[in-house]
Amino acid sequence: MHLNEYREAGLVGTFSRQTVVSLLVFVVVWEVLSYFAPALGIPAFAIPSFVRIGQSLMSITFIDVAVTVARVIGALILSFVLGVFLATMMYRSEKLESYLFPMIRLFMAVPVVSWILFAVLWFRGVEFRIAFVLIAVCGPVFLVDALDSMRGVSRELRGMMRSFRPTTVQYFTKLMFPAILPNLITSWKINLSLAIRVVTIAELVGAVTGIGHQLAVAQELFSVADVFAWTLVLVALLFLLEAVVARVERRLLRWRA
């Protein structure tokens, strides 16, 4: 079973037998490497044992986790609203689309690091910088996915809906948004993973709170155990958020065969 299928089926959260075996193999290999590292000429701190990583995990500050989660969720909600709103406007107006789309493509081609540098150079507030970077990276993904999905709604359904003469608001709320919901949820899954990575880099560079900041501190202290511990938290966080989205997906898309 491919990892994506595990995620689709929500098996990541339930720890199937294969998942446990796979994780155990990794832990054993790491622990063996940790034991033999000095003999192999690798400094002992470079591959810390799980006991040491466990100690680091115990010292995780939950306020930093909460801050990072809040930044990710907040920025994703803003990106979603902005992206879907602009996609709706662009779907309604070909002229607007012809002007906006090249700009969106340009935005999507800009590397994350450049956005972070722009944010640091342009803005003062840390939260504003991070929100700006996340929205600049995730907003276009929501926009393009929503626009493509709207265009993909079948001509038959659009014709049926129009034959009942809905208002513009009804047309979108009764047909377009429910029709593109599966694609929007997929966009959320993609953006969650993207946002977790981007927020970490953004915090690493310009924040005094959050997981990214704690990673920067760990790096300054040459503490691989702390880096490992915070990385584990990040991965667990991503799986947790994906599990939440999968649950929402199952509820909202229960009509699917």
Next chain:
Amino acid sequence: MAGMNDPPPIAVRSLRKVFRQTTSGQSVVAIEGLDLDIASREVLAIVGQTGCGKSTFFDLMIGLEAPTAGSIVIGGKTPYGDFDHFRGQIATVFQQDRLLPWRSALDNVKLPLELIGVPEVEQRERSMAWLNRLGLGNFIGAYPHELSGGMRQRVAIARAFVVQPGILLADEAFGHLDEVTAAELRETFLSLARESGSTAILITHQLEEAIGVGDRIVVFGRSAKLLADIHVNRWQEGEYAVLREAIQATLQSNEQDARLNRP
């Protein structure tokens, strides 16, 4: 019209529709100079071969397309120009059921009532009544993928009738179903249309269907040219075979068969 006794007659005058092909830029004449009057409460069947403009006429009737020239006038209003005026007054049944897959049977039937602002309780009552009437009382919570083709088309019929429209349009609505289901649904549709006092326009390529349900049959030739206008009640049931042959000959030659010239 909804709630009124007699829906207004429909007058089609010098109707022309030309499409410009996106890729080649060439113009295609779908309908050329069509004149047609449809009386109130009439059940009209439109037959014609593929590509004769039947579906274009359907789209023009429901106001999804604007005529290139000429007009369709219903009670002094045009379906395209006065689009909102006909909200809840024209209903359609399509070839495919076109149900919204994320809505249950009940919610699909409720859709047109939601659009015209009927209160929630009344939406539910009216939709339930129509689903019961069409034999789907036990399937109100079922999603479209859980229903058979015939059941889905019943839901689509309920969705069309629930607003009590003055004008009902059906575009090859039973053509994709097996003969037994199609005949059953055709009969149901016809009796409901007559009972509700709606003007019904059925577009079909099946002559049996046209002869079986229509008060009147109009035969479209290429570019929606009106080849024949037949009042079925002027034909005895024993003459239906001749009628069918004459329509068939008309369709094949694109010229009216002399046998259809019946005063």
